[in-house]
Amino acid sequence: MDDQVRMLAALSGLGALSQPDGVDVDSVRKQQQLGQPQQDIGDILQQIMAITDESLDEAQARKHALNCHRMKPALFSVLCEIKEKTVLSIRGVQEEDPPDPQIMRLDNMLLAEGVSGPEKGGGSAAAAAAAAAAGGSPNDGSIEHSDYRAKLAQIRQIYHSELEKYEQACSEFTNHVMNLLREQSRTRPISPKEIERMVGIIHRKFSSIQMQLKQSTCEAVMILRSRFLDARRKRRNFNKQATEVLNEYFYSHLSNPYPSEEAKEELAKKCAITVSQVSNWFGNKRIRYKKNIGKFQEEANLYAVKTAVDAASVSAQASQANSPATPNSGSSASHNLNSNSGDLYLTMHGLNGDTYPSSQVTSNLQTQADTLHRATRQTGGYEEIAGNPMYPPRRIDSNGSWQDVTTPSSVTSPPGGPGSVHSDTSN
DNA sequence: ACTGATGATTTGCA
């Protein structure tokens, strides 16, 4: 306690000594020049410090006495000057406070993502971009779109409610501190500038909380976006119809399952997927078929039936239109995606050694296919039915090429032959 | 939770 008194006494002296720095202490000097000993100030300070040791009533009485003391204004003025000087020196170091670039960046980002911008629709552009980049069918896109928007709205809501809480807490705390300072300003010198500075400090402290909030919101948006933009994460199986179309093409071009660019485009259109998805599908299919032909044999036979039935019905229609016609006239007439004939039809045709009246073709093919289907189920493997004429066994040659064991590839997939829309035979 | 299927990506090759 005595130390403090000495310090304060010294401080009061400092006020007078600081004269060379241009600090105006006229009032003190006047008091001193008027014969008031400096000791008086020391006494007052001593009394102030002693207040804390006394009971409340006593302190109140002392306080009143001090407030009425004739030296009080002088002391107050000295303290104000000292404080002003200290504050100025602190301000000189700390006060430079340009808008935080980090906050600005976060604000811009939140605005761009539609989190902090005008209500609703702000995030639609980002959502659309995400949905578009994710690819997939239009339906899926819209589902993703709404899903994305819903999640973004959720983030937005959390952000705004947290921001509101933050602002409320900030203003509450500021008010509290301001009231406290105002209250204290009655007993100690606190200038409005000092209050202002204190408010600034509080806001800076709170802005770090605000930055954290903005940062985590940005992170949440980024995670959300990456989830929607990363195609792998949002992988959806193609619908049944699309898979059927692709399989039909694959198995009807088994000797050379490499669709040309045009064929890919047409398949993509038919399946409502992208060309690259078609490429991916064929890439995967080829490799997986090659790895485990037996596993796919049943599937192959199923599609054989399907394509054969289709081909037969097409040829039936054709033969009805032009009476003396062979069954393959219909299928070979068109060798695009709709034909499904490929080398399969030739196989089926050769199987029976003769042409059928068109009305019988379908049922015969179906019967044979059923038998084969059963056989496949019983044997469950490619090896056992390798001799099955429904699908001539394929082998992968040393180059990894697709080759027909029974027929050279030049025969099964001639350029421009039935159902052959080949782009690359080098594989 | 486990597992096989499947669409997408990566890497290396010709």
Next chain:
DNA sequence: TGCAAATCATCAGT
């Protein structure tokens, strides 16, 4: 550049 092969990540059935 297109492909094979390996791998990843998710889906979907159990």
